Amino acid sequence: MIRAxxxxxxxxxxxxxxxxxxxxxxxxxxxxxxxxxxxLTADTQALQDDDFAxxxxxxxxxxxxxxxxxxxxxxxxxxxxxxxLQGVAARYPALDTASGALLNLEGRINSCRTEHQGLxxxxxxxxxxxALTAYVxxxxxxxxxxxxxxxxxxxxxxxxxxxxxxRRGQFNLSCQQCHTENWGKQLRGDTLSxxxxxxxxxxxxxxxxxxxxxxRLRDCDTGxxxxxxxxxxxxxxxxxxxxxxxxxxxDLESPAVRR
Amino acid sequence: xxxxxxxxxxxxSLLLSAGGAIAITSSPILAMADEADLERARRDLFGDxxxxxxxxxxxxxxxxxxxxxxxxxxxxxxxxxADDYVQRVAIFSPxxxxxxxxxxxxxxxxxxxxxxxxxxxxxxxxxxxxxxxxDGSLWSGSMQTLVTxxxxxxx
Amino acid sequence: xxSIRLAVPETANQGDVIEIKALIQHEMESGFRRGSxxxxxxRDIITTFECTYNGKQIxxxxxxxxxxxxxxxxxxxxxxxxxTLVFTWRDQNGQIxxxxxxxxxT
Numbered sequence: 001m002i003r004a005x006x007x008x009x010x011x012x013x014x015x016x017x018x019x020x021x022x023x024x025x026x027x028x029x030x031x032x033x034x035x036x037x038x039x040l041t042a043d044t045q046a047l048q049d050d051d052f053a054x055x056x057x058x059x060x061x062x063x064x065x066x067x068x069x070x071x072x073x074x075x076x077x078x079x080x081x082x083x084x085l086q087g088v089a090a091r092y093p094a095l096d097t098a099s100g101a102l103l104n105l106e107g108r109i110n111s112c113r114t115e116h117q118g119l120x121x122x123x124x125x126x127x128x129x130x131a132l133t134a135y136v137x138x139x140x141x142x143x144x145x146x147x148x149x150x151x152x153x154x155x156x157x158x159x160x161x162x163x164x165x166x167r168r169g170q171f172n173l174s175c176q177q178c179h180t181e182n183w184g185k186q187l188r189g190d191t192l193s194x195x196x197x198x199x200x201x202x203x204x205x206x207x208x209x210x211x212x213x214x215x216r217l218r219d220c221d222t223g224x225x226x227x228x229x230x231x232x233x234x235x236x237x238x239x240x241x242x243x244x245x246x247x248x249x250x251d252l253e254s255p256a257v258r259r
Numbered sequence: 260x261x262x263x264x265x266x267x268x269x270x271x272s273l274l275l276s277a278g279g280a281i282a283i284t285s286s287p288i289l290a291m292a293d294e295a296d297l298e299r300a301r302r303d304l305f306g307d308x309x310x311x312x313x314x315x316x317x318x319x320x321x322x323x324x325x326x327x328x329x330x331x332x333x334x335x336x337x338x339x340x341a342d343d344y345v346q347r348v349a350i351f352s353p354x355x356x357x358x359x360x361x362x363x364x365x366x367x368x369x370x371x372x373x374x375x376x377x378x379x380x381x382x383x384x385x386x387x388x389x390x391x392x393x394d395g396s397l398w399s400g401s402m403q404t405l406v407t408x409x410x411x412x413x414x
Numbered sequence: 415x416x417s418i419r420l421a422v423p424e425t426a427n428q429g430d431v432i433e434i435k436a437l438i439q440h441e442m443e444s445g446f447r448r449g450s451x452x453x454x455x456x457r458d459i460i461t462t463f464e465c466t467y468n469g470k471q472i473x474x475x476x477x478x479x480x481x482x483x484x485x486x487x488x489x490x491x492x493x494x495x496x497x498t499l500v501f502t503w504r505d506q507n508g509q510i511x512x513x514x515x516x517x518x519x520t
Binding site: 327328329332352355356357359360361362363364365366368369370371373374375376377378379380 | 431432444446467470471472473474475476477478479480481482483485486487488489490491492494
């Protein structure tokens with residue numbers, strides 16, 4: 001096992017890919033696109049599918065309560081969004097028309113709080129932000145990712161794409177090398193997934209908690225022994241957009257259960 | 260030649276000890292329980308009565324997705340009638356830092372001697388369940404599960 | 415306030431053996447983990463669980479650190495009468511969480 005893993009790393013080690021040249025993008029075949037769900041054991045898939053026991057639903061429940069609550073502000077989320085937010089998460093990350101900034105779901109929730117509710121921003125991975133993000137994302141479960149990658153959003157999309165294709169870390173690996181070129185192969189005891197973000201925020205067994213896509217991206221960077229970027233970094237949000245576009249309309253699954 | 264041999268040996272032992280060190284630091288376990296701890300834990304809960312294998316079925320997945328959360332269920336073959344029922348079931352681990360995992364208490368009102376939950380497992384091992392019947396007799400069952408580290412270990 | 419989820423059938427026939435599930439949000443910090451600077455993270459777990467049916471205990475459990483985070487339990491009881499099932503979790507410091515569900519038995 002370890003030998004096979006080492007061979008894989010050595011095979012991917014610098015031979016091509018000079019530091020100043022971003023390698024060319026390889027696209028996943030549309031027919032090959034598979035959610036991280038398909039790489040789970042049957043028990044874990046059953047846990048994700050379980051309408052009661054999926055642990056991510058604990059955050060969705062709390063998010064629903066927060067959404068309705070006027071405890072913090074008379075302008076509850078529900079006071080504007082009385083009809084719910086079905087389909088919204090599927091369109092994120094998206095450009096904020098007012099500021100021109102690319103916002104992910106967390107950013108949009110925080111801008112709503114500061115601009116419309118008179119409330120402070122919530123920190124990434126705080127219980128409240130996870131709950132609200134989980135609640136909003138769950139309402140797009142089963143819907144295909146539907147993000148804008150062209151026009152005004154194209155610059156950010158390219159930024160995310162470049163990050164995805166660039167080697168980094170002590171292992172000098174790019175996201176593409178594992179998740180586009182070698183998905184389905186073994187890395188130690190795990191099978192490499194295609195690296196889609198469609199399940200997030202997700203309950204990761206490794207975290208023993210629900211967590212954001214940004215948290216997962218930070219773990220990916222740490223995994224190749226690269227310095228993770230700070231939460232909410234513009235680069236990660238651009239990467240989230242690239243990932244959503246790259247998934248070619250893969251259905252959202254939040255709250256997914258992942259390893 | 261002599262020099263080469265000693266260098267090779269040193270490098271090997273260095274690699275082995277480095278490998279061992281990595282294995283230890285990558286594991287969150289500070290102290291491992293051994294068989295003696297398991298027996299003591301069993302004796303603390305059930306005394307010295309003999310434990311017979313049987314009637315208790317432990318169900319775990321053959322490979323755990325992640326050692327932090329492994330689905331476990333225990334079923335005990337019992338009529339669960341007023342005079343013949345399972346009083347309690349205790350779950351033990353031979354490899355976790357602590358041998359006790361949980362204890363469950365039943366009454367004839369249960370209707371079924373079944374419980375399921377999710378447990379943490381610090382490595383590949385056989386999880387054991389001991390059931391005490393209403394007549395005081397003890398029965399046990401166990402099942403092994405493989406637990407592996409994630410590919411991209413974030414230490 | 416920890417999220418709690420309960421699965422109890424709303425109605426049942428008398429004598430039915432019904433399945434009950436109880437899930438609570440809790441980190442169940444084992445006390446064996448180390449932080450990023452090597453510091454020991456102290457244990458903080460739920461230690462007991464109890465379910466009563468119209469005041470009578472029908473099931474209870476003791477948890478040790480090896481119970482996974484966000485602990486879930488599935489167990490059974492015989493539907494005997496109309497009433498309320500009360501679920502109570504207690505942690506090592508004596509903090510209590512509780513929720514209840516009604517059942518109609520015909």
